[in-house]
Amino acid sequence: MSYKIAQAPFLRRGERGALMSADVLIAFVPLCVFTSAYYGLRPVFLVLTGLTTAVLAEAFGCLLMKRRPTVSDGSAAVTGAIIGMLVSPLSPYWLPAAGAIFAIVAVKLPMGGSGRNLFNPAAAGIAAISLCFPGFFFNYPDPGLGRPLPLGEIAMSGIPSPASQLASGGQPLYSPVMLLLGDFPGPIGATAVAILLACGLYLFVRRSLSAHITLSFLASCAVIAALFPRASGASAGSVMVELCSGYLLFCGIFMLNDPVTAPRHWLGRIAYGIFAGVLVMLMRFFGRFEEGAAFAVLLVNAFSTTLDHLGWYVLNLKRIKRIRERRHSQ
Amino acid sequence: MTQKQPFSKTVSEIKNVFFDSFLGKNIVLVQAIGITPIIAAGVTLQKGVVLTLCTAAVLLPASLFMSVFGEKLPAWLRAPLYSVGAALILLGAAVLLDRAISHELYASLYVFLPLTAVNTVVSYRAGGFSVSHVPVVAITDAIASSLGFGLVICLVSALREIASFGTLWGNSMDFEIVLPEAALPYAAFLLLGFSAAFLQWVRTRLLERAAK
Numbered sequence: 001m002s003y004k005i006a007q008a009p010f011l012r013r014g015e016r017g018a019l020m021s022a023d024v025l026i027a028f029v030p031l032c033v034f035t036s037a038y039y040g041l042r043p044v045f046l047v048l049t050g051l052t053t054a055v056l057a058e059a060f061g062c063l064l065m066k067r068r069p070t071v072s073d074g075s076a077a078v079t080g081a082i083i084g085m086l087v088s089p090l091s092p093y094w095l096p097a098a099g100a101i102f103a104i105v106a107v108k109l110p111m112g113g114s115g116r117n118l119f120n121p122a123a124a125g126i127a128a129i130s131l132c133f134p135g136f137f138f139n140y141p142d143p144g145l146g147r148p149l150p151l152g153e154i155a156m157s158g159i160p161s162p163a164s165q166l167a168s169g170g171q172p173l174y175s176p177v178m179l180l181l182g183d184f185p186g187p188i189g190a191t192a193v194a195i196l197l198a199c200g201l202y203l204f205v206r207r208s209l210s211a212h213i214t215l216s217f218l219a220s221c222a223v224i225a226a227l228f229p230r231a232s233g234a235s236a237g238s239v240m241v242e243l244c245s246g247y248l249l250f251c252g253i254f255m256l257n258d259p260v261t262a263p264r265h266w267l268g269r270i271a272y273g274i275f276a277g278v279l280v281m282l283m284r285f286f287g288r289f290e291e292g293a294a295f296a297v298l299l300v301n302a303f304s305t306t307l308d309h310l311g312w313y314v315l316n317l318k319r320i321k322r323i324r325e326r327r328h329s330q
Numbered sequence: 331m332t333q334k335q336p337f338s339k340t341v342s343e344i345k346n347v348f349f350d351s352f353l354g355k356n357i358v359l360v361q362a363i364g365i366t367p368i369i370a371a372g373v374t375l376q377k378g379v380v381l382t383l384c385t386a387a388v389l390l391p392a393s394l395f396m397s398v399f400g401e402k403l404p405a406w407l408r409a410p411l412y413s414v415g416a417a418l419i420l421l422g423a424a425v426l427l428d429r430a431i432s433h434e435l436y437a438s439l440y441v442f443l444p445l446t447a448v449n450t451v452v453s454y455r456a457g458g459f460s461v462s463h464v465p466v467v468a469i470t471d472a473i474a475s476s477l478g479f480g481l482v483i484c485l486v487s488a489l490r491e492i493a494s495f496g497t498l499w500g501n502s503m504d505f506e507i508v509l510p511e512a513a514l515p516y517a518a519f520l521l522l523g524f525s526a527a528f529l530q531w532v533r534t535r536l537l538e539r540a541a542k
Contacts, residue, residue, distance in 0.1 A: 110523075131514065131516065
């Protein structure tokens, strides 16, 4: 019997990698439109900068390494767009470009390019720029400015986001409606919580999103937020603020569901989501930054294959035992 | 009692041992030993050189000693013996560094100097390799291992110093942009990973050429 050796992303019949990437990019459009209502066109240009840089870096990198260019599967475009979506609207244009170049050149291509990367390149890019330039990365503008941000160079200090208020022991005063409508300082694509949820639903219907990962991730975050509330008052308020602030929700919908780095097996996926949720909350409680979801994603990526194997092993324990007994009796 | 590996006393064999330990099976890049001091302390070239010298100062006598007397000692006594010996040498080195060279350098390295005594480089080469080899080979291996470790730590720490402070050996390089975060551990991990990959690339190229 011969086995066909396939390469990630493992697709069902009728699916194509390029279409999955296109789905994710389509989901970014309403998020961009929504943010531009608050901040003008600057966020859109930031996202486009990230996207273009990532595609160019991938094309040049493949040419340099004499590989078949893999730009057409769209994974580089998604990586760049995710990095663009997670920077602050106030950040300079070189910030998403630097993140995208790091993601493609230092993380994706050395590991073997599309479909072989061990770690999520977008998470690595975000981790790198949030480590190297925290002053730019966590500098979020006030959405209540009432006028668009200038398109060119900008020197403006932002206001503390709910995540940083939680981290410094303060009390974020945002009503649930404000949180759902994204009327609070945060990254470009991660504040419009209601639209993010709609995007998640769209991706789920299009089968680009695994409910096992996202739901178990959000559930474990919510349980931890309810058990150890940092904001005073009822635990329901704590859950709401913790889940909506930072880029936790964005990470659960777009980054953890990367078809290359996530486990394939449903039990492994649930364990992966829970593990990621615990790590994200630990990073928030004890980490150096107000939001460490990208670091958490990189850490769980390392355990992806192990969790896959463990899930399969647990479900097939009886069968494995039977085979062992049969071998033993022979 | 362990048997010494056979040795024909030819120059080419010593050369093989040297290049194997120095580059071909580089202690850091291929065997992944002794990474901790590079990541934690290899931030400036000066520190890199000091750590290299200390490693060599500990590894050479420890290797020689273990090669000559290692077989006669029970296995449980070997590790404590060369660790204590290494600690004594390092004590002298630390005093020398503090009094004669630079107090600031000593102050920034004082955690890592004593740790060299129980460094995996020392325990692996002195406790493992040297015991089963004759003194000439053991000394060659100790020199090559120290040089291999020194090459990597100096490369990584020089790059990190240029990137994070814009200086090399304390001299300003007149760079406009500096990246202070390059002194964080992740930069060293990245540099080590890329240099390991580069070494593998060179090795495969050389093997391909040799096969032709």
